[in-house]
Amino acid sequence: MKAFYAAALAVLGGSAAAQSGGMPTYSIRNLGTLGGNASYGMGLNDSGQVVGWGTTTSGERGFTWDALTGMHILSPDPGGTDARGRAISSSGRAAGYSAMSSSDTRSATWAGSTPTTFNPVPGASVTYSGGINGSGVVVGWALTSTGYKAYSWNGSTSTILSSLPLGTEAIAYGVNDSGLAIGASYGSSGSTAVAWDESGVHSLGILGGGAYSLGYGVNGSGHIVGHSGSAMGQQGFLYRNGAMSGLGFLGGDTYSTAFGVNSNDWVVGRSGNGGSQHAFLWKGGAMVSLQGLLNDPNSSHWQLFDAQQINSSGMIVGTGYYDGQLRAYVMTPQTVPEPGCLGVVALGILLRRRRSEDRRES
Numbered sequence: 271m272k273a274f275y276a277a278a279l280a281v282l283g284g285s286a287a288a289q290s291g292g293m294p295t296y297s298i299r300n301l302g303t304l305g306g307n308a309s310y311g312m313g314l315n316d317s318g319q320v321v322g323w324g325t326t327t328s329g330e331r332g333f334t335w336d337a338l339t340g341m342h343i344l345s346p347d348p349g350g351t352d353a354r355g356r357a358i359s360s361s362g363r364a365a366g367y368s369a370m371s372s373s374d375t376r377s378a379t380w381a382g383s384t385p386t387t388f389n390p391v392p393g394a395s396v397t398y399s400g401g402i403n404g405s406g407v408v409v410g411w412a413l414t415s416t417g418y419k420a421y422s423w424n425g426s427t428s429t430i431l432s433s434l435p436l437g438t439e440a441i442a443y444g445v446n447d448s449g450l451a452i453g454a455s456y457g458s459s460g461s462t463a464v465a466w467d468e469s470g471v472h473s474l475g476i477l478g479g480g481a482y483s484l485g486y487g488v489n490g491s492g493h494i495v496g497h498s499g500s501a502m503g504q505q506g507f508l509y510r511n512g513a514m515s516g517l518g519f520l521g522g523d524t525y526s527t528a529f530g531v532n533s534n535d536w537v538v539g540r541s542g543n544g545g546s547q548h549a550f551l552w553k554g555g556a557m558v559s560l561q562g563l564l565n566d567p568n569s570s571h572w573q574l575f576d577a578q579q580i581n582s583s584g585m586i587v588g589t590g591y592y593d594g595q596l597r598a599y600v601m602t603p604q605t606v607p608e609p610g611c612l613g614v615v616a617l618g619i620l621l622r623r624r625r626s627e628d629r630r631e632s
Contacts (some may be wrong), residue, residue: 311598323354384428390428401444409442495528530579539576
């Protein structure tokens with residue numbers, strides 16, 4: 271009997287270990303192009319809608335994509351030269367910019383193909399949208415005569431997001447549904463990752479041995495990712511519960527950056543060295559190459575170097591080379607038995623075996 275209980279505990283313990291450390295496998299979809307030679311995946315919501323941008327025969331254009339209807343162009347203002355999509359809200363509203371020229375770039379949102387442009391900082395001729403939340407609040411940055419200014423725009427009015435006390439400039443890259451904005455404050459000593467809430471600006475700090483940090487993504491719990499200098503070199507970080515933790519980098523690489531984090535604290539980004547870059551997934555303390563998680567007939571065509579966002583279902587959007595051509599992609603986790611379920615199945619087998627042995631002994 272003791273041997274049976276030892277075996278049962280081993281099964282359950284092994285199952286728990288697998289569940290905490292296991293990585294999903296993925297299928298991958300090439301999102302194609304807008305008629306040009308490249309496309310880039312930038313944002314993703316929990317409904318699986320994607321936003322990004324690509325080249326066309328008449329300049330750059332943003333796009334949204336979903337599995338049912340495919341790719342839809344996000345146009346610039348009439349007479350404009352370019353447009354890019356960067357983020358997408360839970361309702362499917364996209365945010366990015368529309369350019370009339372290189373010196374006239376306007377923050378924009380799209381509910382369809384036509385942009386709604388706005389100038390969140392009076393006097394600025396170059397503005398960008400970095401993120402958008404479910405309430406339609408947009409954050410971004412503007413180039414002014416005194417440098418970069420971060421802003422938050424609620425659809426009718428804008429608020430300048432201040433830099434840290436020793437800073438002179440700021441950029442906002444993202445915002446969650448609670449209104450927590452994240453980005454970086456810049457001063458003479460470099461950049462520091464920051465978050466803005468109703469009480470003001472807050473420093474996220476810098477990893478030990480580092481001199482700079484930037485915040486790029488935030489989830490609904492207020493957990494923030496980005497990158498920071500450190501004693502090991504630049505590495506992606508996850509900031510939660512008031513502390514910044516370095517994520518390291520893939521084997522053979524020397525730096526990393528984290529761009530997206532989902533509700534489960536799964537993190538995606540880019541790891542690299544002097545000669546190459548690799549998209550990664552960080553989960554439960556382990557970082558793995560997304561290339562190694564592909565389980566798809568087209569896996570050999572891809573070289574994944576960038577991952578920008580991950581949603582609550584584990585879908586990932588980014589950019590890679592498909593047969594040498596730059597293409598936006600979306601990766602979908604494949605349905606596999608949960609490790610915990612495998613443990614229950616194995617335990618059931620042990621129970622049946624034990625009952626059979628008891629009957630033979632009686």
